[in-house]
Amino acid sequence: MTNFSTIYKLSLVAVICFIEACSSSLVLECWFVQDKAGRGGGLTGATSQEKSLLHIQADAHGLSSESRPAPSDINPDRVYFITDPAATLRHRSLNPPRGSIQKPRCEINPFLPQPSTLKWVAALTDSALSPVYLQADWFSTTFQGLNKQLGISTITRAPTGSKEHDVILSVTTKTVSVQSRLGEPVLLDCGFWANPSSPLSGSGFAVEWRYQFRGHGRLVLAYDGKTDRMADAQEEGAMLDFQALHEKGNASLTLPEAKVRHSGTYICTVFLPYLLVQVAVELEIVEPPSLSIHPSPLPLVAPGQTLTVQCEASGFAPLSLELSWEFKGADGKSRTLGSGSATGHRQAWDSTYSQSTRLEIDTSKLDLGRGGEVTCVAVHSGGTRRASTTLSVIGFSTPSVEDSMAMVGVALVLYGLIKFVSWTFTSSGSDEADKPDKKEK
Numbered sequence: 001m002t003n004f005s006t007i008y009k010l011s012l013v014a015v016i017c018f019i020e021a022c023s024s025s026l027v028l029e030c031w032f033v034q035d036k037a038g039r040g041g042g043l044t045g046a047t048s049q050e051k052s053l054l055h056i057q058a059d060a061h062g063l064s065s066e067s068r069p070a071p072s073d074i075n076p077d078r079v080y081f082i083t084d085p086a087a088t089l090r091h092r093s094l095n096p097p098r099g100s101i102q103k104p105r106c107e108i109n110p111f112l113p114q115p116s117t118l119k120w121v122a123a124l125t126d127s128a129l130s131p132v133y134l135q136a137d138w139f140s141t142t143f144q145g146l147n148k149q150l151g152i153s154t155i156t157r158a159p160t161g162s163k164e165h166d167v168i169l170s171v172t173t174k175t176v177s178v179q180s181r182l183g184e185p186v187l188l189d190c191g192f193w194a195n196p197s198s199p200l201s202g203s204g205f206a207v208e209w210r211y212q213f214r215g216h217g218r219l220v221l222a223y224d225g226k227t228d229r230m231a232d233a234q235e236e237g238a239m240l241d242f243q244a245l246h247e248k249g250n251a252s253l254t255l256p257e258a259k260v261r262h263s264g265t266y267i268c269t270v271f272l273p274y275l276l277v278q279v280a281v282e283l284e285i286v287e288p289p290s291l292s293i294h295p296s297p298l299p300l301v302a303p304g305q306t307l308t309v310q311c312e313a314s315g316f317a318p319l320s321l322e323l324s325w326e327f328k329g330a331d332g333k334s335r336t337l338g339s340g341s342a343t344g345h346r347q348a349w350d351s352t353y354s355q356s357t358r359l360e361i362d363t364s365k366l367d368l369g370r371g372g373e374v375t376c377v378a379v380h381s382g383g384t385r386r387a388s389t390t391l392s393v394i395g396f397s398t399p400s401v402e403d404s405m406a407m408v409g410v411a412l413v414l415y416g417l418i419k420f421v422s423w424t425f426t427s428s429g430s431d432e433a434d435k436p437d438k439k440e441k
C-alpha cells in the first residue's frame with residue numbers, strides 16, 4: 001500500500017513535471033568547497049573552492065552525462081547529476097530567467113554519515129544499519145533563492161565513483177529572514193522531505209531547533225520522532241505541530257509572543273539515522289518607539305524668553321534611532337529645529353530601549369511669530385513616529401503690518417478728533433464772544 005502510494009506520488013510528480021515542460025533539467029552553478037586535506041598543515045579553515053555544475057531533475061530518466069558538455073571554466077569532474085523526486089529544488093527562486101545576472105547561491109561539501117551522540121538522536125541508530133548503504137559518496141548542499149527568503153539544504157548520495165546523486169533528505173525554509181513586532185506570534189518555517197526509497201527513511205527522525213546570537217547558543221527545542229519524546233524545552237512556549245510534523249514533515253517553530261531577546265539566528269536541524277541537514281532562519285524583533293513630550297501642554301512664553309522641551313522615545317528595538325524637532329508656524333510652513341541634545345539610551349526590563357532629546361527654544365533668536373506646533377520626530381527601522389504640542393507666544397515684540405496700519409489709522413482718527421474738537425471750541429467761543437459785541441453794536 002505504501003509502495004503503491006509512493007509510486008503514485010512519484011508518477012504524479014513526473015506528470016506535473018511533464019505538463020510544466022520540465023523535461024529539460026534545471027542547471028545550477030555551485031561552489032564545491034572542501035577541506036584541503038593534508039595541505040596547509042594545521043591551518044584552521046584551509047579550504048579549497050572549485051566551480052561546479054549541478055543538473056537537477058525530478059526523475060533519473062534523461063540524465064545523461066554525454067549529451068551535456070560542461071562549460072569550459074568548469075572541471076568535467078565537478079559536473080553532477082541530481083535526482084530530486086520531491087522536486088523541492090524546482091522552485092522559481094532557484095530558476096533565474098536566462099541571462100539574468102543574479103544567481104541563486106549554492107555550495108556543496110562532502111559529507112560523512114555518522115551516528116549522532118545527541119540524547120534525542122541516539123535512538124535513531126539503535127539498530128545498526130547495513131554499512132554498505134553508507135559506503136558511498138555523500139554530499140551536503142545548501143541553496144539560497146534569489147528572493148532571499150528560500151533556503152534549502154540537501155543530503156545526496158551517489159554510489160562510490162558515480163556522479164549521479166539522489167536526494168535522500170532535504171530541509172527547506174521559506175522564511176530565511178523574519179521580522180516581527182513585539183508580542184506577536186512568530187512562525188519560523190522549516191519542513192523536511194526524506195526519500196522513501198532510502199533504507200534510512202522510515203526508521204525515525206529527530207528535529208532540533210537551536211538559537212544563536214553573538215556567539216552564544218542554546219537549545220530551544222528538541223524532539224525525538226522515533227520515540228515521540230520531547231527533550232527539555234528551554235524556550236517557554238516554543239511549539240511544534242506534531243501532527244503536521246509526522247504527516248507532512250512540517251517542523252515549523254512557533255513562538256507565541258515575540259520578545260526582544262528572541263532576536264537572533266534559529267537553526268532547524270533534521271536528523272535521519274547517520275544524517276543531518278540544517279537551515280538557518282534569522283529573526284529580528286522590530287518595534288518602533290512611543291513618543292511623549294514634556295512639559296505638556298507647553299507653558300505660554302513671552303518674546304525673549306527661552307523654553308526647554310523634552311521628547312522621550314521609549315519601548316523601541318533595535319537600538320538605532322534618530323530624533324529631531326520640527327516647527328510649523330501659523331502660516332503653515334514647516335522647518336527643522338535640529339536634533340536637540342540627545343541623552344544616552346537606557347534599556348528597560350523587557351530589553352526595549354529608551355532615549356530622549358532636549359530642545360531649547362530661544363524666542364529671541366527664532367522668529368516663531370505667535371507660535372505654532374512643535375513636533376518631535378523619531379525615525380526608526382520599524383517606522384517613523386511623531387508627537388506634537390502647541391507653542392503659544394504672548395504679546396508681540398515687533399508689530400505686524402496690520403498692526404502698523406491700524407496704529408496709523410487710530411492716529412489719524414485721533415488727530416481728526418482733536419482737530420474737530422479744538423475747532424468746535426474755538427469757533428463756539430468766538431461766537432459767544434461775538435454776540436455781546438453784536439449786542440453792543
Ligand SMILES: *[C@@H]1O[C@H](CO)[C@@H](O)[C@H](O)[C@H]1NC(C)=O
Nearest residue numbers: 187191240241244250252254
Ligand atoms: C506548518 O505548520 C505551521 C503551524 O505550526 C503552519 O502555520 C504552516 O502553514 C505549515 N506549513 C505548511 C507548509 O504546511
